[in-house]
Amino acid sequence: MTKPSGGSVQRARLIGAVALVLVAVLITGFSVSWLWTNASAVSPVDVPAGTAGGVKTISPSLRPSPTPTPEGRVIGGLFYNGLDDTMPVMSAAWEAQGDRTGLAAGAGSTIAVHKEYDGDDDWVNYVSFGQLPKSVAFTNTPAGLKDATIKAASTALVQLYDPNVKLIGKATHRPLTVDGHVGHELTIKVDVRKPKLPETYSTVMVAVVDRGDGTAVVSVADIAGSTPQWLPVWRTKVSQIQFKQ
Template sequence: MVDRPSGGSVHRARLIGALALVLVAVLTTVFSVSWLWTNAQAVSPVDVPAGNAGDVKTISPSVKPSPTPTPEGRVIGGLFYNGLNDTMPMMSSAWSSEADRTGLYAGMGSVLSVHTKYDGKENWVNYVSFGGLSKDIPFTNTPAGLKDATIKAATAALVRLYDPNVKLIGKATHRPLTVDGHAGHELTIKVDVRKPKLPETFSTVMVAVVDRGDGTAVVSVADISGSTAQWLPVWRTNVSQIKFSN
């Protein structure tokens, strides 16, 4: 036997049921608004789909976008291009393109063989690179800031081109630069490279850092064997011909 409620009980039951539905709707609205403001900056705006509410499927907004890859440097038509499309002339057609070895941002390099298989195995080369200042090096466009960034860029290049125990000859020389109206700084230092069977005693490493005008800087590094010093003024001329994309 089923127990049936009286008429008054039915009315109260309907009223309570209606209030419960209203409460659920309010709570659902509050939850939805809270979710929207909590996650508004985590998702991109999208077009609202047409159709009934039942056609819309719930998706997770927690997927994070993949990081933007670092731009790559390249060589085109005798020019170095860094990741921001600034350019610097290559040394000459006798040099071949090479990956950056000096820790630059979106950089590219080039090499010229000076002593082929000097020890029966390895080639001794001149090396030049062009790119942006590493993101790990602080930079301010002041004489002191340019000098400090150049010293740090030169230190990184020396460790990468040689090793942390690289032997330097004498003291570094410094001079201010101006390239296409942009302030810069140049550092020059000699490196002891004496090795068995190598007909060289030193190389000259030169580093130039030039302000781009937007809070960043471009860098060029040259590592030139002592017996081929004629390439040093060529590098300086090419640095003076850097063109900025901005």
């Protein structure tokens, strides 16, 4: 037998490779054609339900944390409640504090009227801003607003003083409107006579204003009788409440 030359072997290998490529292309084309033309005739295959078996669940490195309870705060001259409604603070001389009047997501501020009046404690004016607690039923009617204001005032009086707080005279009421939102205001005097305290009463004022979504904002003012100039300031600040849309 005659041994083939190197050129003949290379040509044979090239022809064989081309033939294999053509066969692969024909098979691929046929397969794709079959899939597209017969896909609608193929019944779906049920996927078996997964079972735990011996597979272990891996605990995530970070667990979901509970949503924090909204809090009121004082930032840049504004009170913020939990819904980001705002009310201007009384003035820069007032210091930010927490809520002391039983509001939801409330914040407060104080200014000293009599420093260490009893040798230890300061007697202060106090203002707070927040939301009406869910425990107080609220309906956006004149009667509903008045009732909610009375209940908010009762809670504030107990928080600021005590359950046996002594009131002077009767409360006065008036409707109000803030940025198109209806509200109600209550004013009452409180007997605060204490040893060494040069005061005989304080004025407590409470305003409840409808937000328009079934809830209401609240502001409370507790002003010493010797500083009545702060009462119209509080009313002005209430009139400047802004509601987060």
